[in-house]
Amino acid sequence: MSEPHLARLAASLARPPAKSERKRARLHLLDWLACVAGARGSEAARVAKAISGSGWERATYLGNVLEMDDVHRTALLHPGPVIWPVALSLPDTDMTARLDAAVRGYEAMIAIGAAFDAHHYAHWHPTATMGVFGSAAAFGSLIALDAGQYASALGNAGSVAGGLWHMRHDSGVLTKQWHIVHAVRTGRDAALHAKHGATGPQALLEGPQGLFAAMTKEPGDLASAGSGWLIEAVSLKPFAACRHAHPAIDAARELRKAGKLEAPFLVETFKDALTFCDRPDPQTELEAKFSLQHAVAVIADGRDAEPEDFSPEAITELADLRAQVSVVEDPAITARYPAHFGARVNGLELIDTLGDPERPVGEDAIIAKLHSLARWGGVSGNDADRAVSLALEGDDPQALDALIKEWTR
Known part of the structure; x- marks a missing residue:
């Protein structure tokens, strides 16, 4: 009988990350801080303040509010929040x-998430369902779980995995933020319980009544980076919209730079982009972030797809341009997805999108993102500079904790 998936993953998590992965992790820390800074004025921030006195816990509510959180393409999830x-x-x-x-949290969340199929993604929010595994692995690392305890923590966390996409049908709800809070709390508690002897099912994924049977039709293999770590394969998002809209934004920007972005606009892209983002008449900020039509109108109007470009004011201002955007599926682009997020706008096709490993954004771009979102969230330039220093170079965890507590107060 083969070794259970979670037992193999637990053994892999026990190896030490290298300096290169820690450096990469710092970039993702800065990216997450940018997302937190930009969401300080949101309704989710108000809820967080009412519920928790802890900076890190309040920040849990904010990391995915602006739709600018990092993303792994084939696992179709957002690890950072x-x-x-x-x-x-x-x-x-x-x-x-x-x-x-x-690094270990990203590894577990992505490795397991990559094994889940399109049927799962059609119904379940993978950041939530896989987030419990990432949370258990990250906290397990902090409290020094051994391989057996890791496997138990992952098994118990996964036994209550969930998070349905239905919230997409209700405007303005905070369910997506609640999913993150639930994943963080559940995985963290599972690791703590495993440390004190709470054993769990190691065949939780492939077992006869496990997650593959319950949530997939055609499960695949767990992802592996070989001797490396999967955090290196995570994309960073430069635009304040759903990742499915990024390819169209990117292609429209390239046309604009060449002076060739002219109405009417035809967007050809992959099926999931239409499923999530075919929204010609958005009414709210969140709906605008999930609108291909609005995303292309933003670029056609000379904007840069920053948070203010999806505000109620922008929705009103861009109505005429949005009405000139048509969206259709291209089966060839769908066939390359999710390994490649692509789109064609008025004939210009991009196979990969800015921020993906094939077209990476560097440290300077994420620093600029931090400053942009900090301004949007009302954070001073000095505090933004301090965040950059603490994330990329700092060795003062208490100063970082104090910064996050101040930002979320």
């Missing part, structure tokens, strides 16, 4: 321990 609150949740841990926890 789940992993960073957990990795920063134990006050007496140094930066190396926190970075290692993040």
Whole structure:
């Protein structure tokens, strides 16, 4: 009988990350801080303040509000909003321990998420269903679980995995933020219980009544980076919209730079982009972020797809341009998805999107993103500079904790 999936993953998590992965983790930490800074004025922030006195826990509500959180393409999930609150949740841990926890959290969340299929994605929010695994792995790293305890923590966390997409049909709800909070709390608790002897099912994924049977039709293999770590394959999002809209934004920007972006606009893209983002008449900020039509109108109007470009004011101002955008599926682009997020706008096709490993954005771009979202969230330039320093170079975890507590107060 083959070794259970979770047992193999647990053994892999026990190896030490290298300096290169810790450096990469710092970039994702900065990216997450940018997302938190930009969401300070949101309704989710109000709820967080009412519920928690802890900075890291309040920040849990904010990491995915602006739709600018990092993303893994083939697992179709966003690790950062789940992993960073957990990795920063134990006050007496140094930066190396926190970075290692993040690398392990990304690994578990992505490795398991990549095994789930299109049927799962059609009904379940993978950041939520897989987030419990990432949270358990990250906190397990902080409290030094051994391989057996890791497997138990993953099994128990996954036994209550969930998070349905139905919230997409209700305008303005905070369910997506609640999914993150639930994943963080559940995985963290599972790791803590495993540390004290709570054993769990190691065949939770492939077992006869496990997650594959319950949530998939054609499960695949767990992802592996070989001797490396999967955090290296995570994309960073430069635009304040659903990732499915990014290829169209990117192609429209290229046309605009060439002076060739002219109405009418035809967007050809993959099926999931239409499923999630074919929204010609958005009424709210969130709906605008999930609108291909609005995304292309933003670029056609000379804007850069920043948070203010999806505000109620922008929705009104861009109505005429939005009406000139048509969207259709291209089966060839769908066939390349999710390994490649692509789109064609008025004949210009991009196979991969800015921020993906094939077209990476560097440290300077994420620093600029931090400053842009900090301004949007009312954070001073000095505080933004301090965040950059703490994330990319700092070894003062208490200063980082204090910054997050101040931002979320």
